[in-house]
Amino acid sequence: MTMRERFAAVVSELVESDPRVAVVLADIGVDRFAPVAARHPERVVNLGIMEQAAIGVAAGFALEGFVPVVHSIAPFLVERPFEQLKDDFCYQRLGGLFVSVGASYDYASEGMTHQAPADVALMSALPDTEILVPGTAGELETLLRASYDDGAVTYLRTSVRANAEDRDVELGRLTVVRRGAAGTVVAVGPLLDATLAAADGLDLTVLYATTVSPFDGATLAREAAGDVLVVEPYAGEVLVPAVAGVLDRPARIGSIGVPRRPLSRYGTPEEHERALGLDAAGIGERLRRFFGAWPRPRGA
């Protein structure tokens, strides 16, 4: 099951079990919610292709005590109605769950209009947002259930790219995947597997982030050894200032992510990953460059 399928299944179940949940759609993902919409037409509403109104309508539901869930392709959920997210939700202090499909270059062959690699950076520019980037469908379910009714503006990013196995993730917490002494890598969501492959045999701590905001600075401060390299599957180097804000010692902070330039190629997500240096080989090369020599375990 993909992350998006799991999202639709879990939210459909929540519509049944939690009368506060209301789904607002703008012609994207309608088929996935058709069964639950047939049973609860007053709480599963498809407006048509109108994303600004979709966010406003969702805010109207929130004003009346509902937990609105809005789903669309990332550029149409975050970029087009960005001011609605700011004014209709953040300014009013209303909560809602905003779930995107089409992470970074997942929709490679659709072209740049269907890509929003700066989605996380944009959402992190809004006050008090919760930003979740799971690496598997199982992790998505864990994070969704923990966050959906917590009163925050929550951005949940699904991706086609995913890790092979679920990790023990918790809302708002970094997961310590391995401990090392020569440096630290913070891998976000679906780039964990490629990062672990790149770091294989190296004396590095690997921390896994599925909650980008609020960032778990306490775990980072406690666990981070040496310099810190952040590996993010989106644009904007979002975690660099978060890491800088909690380290109370001199350290270099490096960043790997989607570059801020137009991604105008078509092709496949794999081809984009390779071209941008976000596959295991590319990340490995950057790790080596950032940490100097290969940081091998002492005595090896």
Place this chain on the structure above:
Amino acid sequence: MFNPSHDDVLRLLARVTGDAKHAPSAHSTLDVLSVLYGKVLRHDPRRPAWAERDRFLLSKGHGPAAFYAALAAHGYVPEEELARFGAWDGILGNHPDRLRVDGVEVSTGSLGHGLPMAVGVALALRARRLAEPRVFVLVGDGELNEGSNWEAIAAAPQHALGNLTCIVVDNLSSTIRFPDLAGSLASFGWSVAVADGRDHEALAAALGRREQAPTAVIAEVVR
């Protein structure tokens, strides 16, 4: 219960001091607000969160002096706050904040947000099985240049939101005049009435209508 008159609202409007930006807007909405709060809205200032209340959303958030005066006349806002309009530690600013003022349903200012939110509130009331309360949203004719309104204008009749009323205060302020605003709204499926925006009886009659379709009241105000 104390039932403030239009003269009370006028007297209180005069107490709103400070930066009087947007003054024409404040006065263009005056009569509509006075009629709404005095004769149309089902509301109880002692219970601003009463589930059965009618909701009023001021989408055209600029020029809120008349809005504040109406709220003060009905007891939502202490009269002395009117003189602290725009103050650092005041609760009344150039655009209203729902978290600071009882009776303010939504924080507005940026144009084109209130009507989509009102559609959401109307849908949510239906989902809550609250059949009585109505949702009123006030927009300006200039504000209707914002495209987001037209998304909501297209959506509301599709969902048969008879509990929704959009008031357009038309004070000829829009740069792009819609050649036939009443006809345009009607073509989307709204039930449209046009009223003299200073005529209290006409306004009360137009605002009192409730139909299967969402209703629109174009309140014409000469600046």
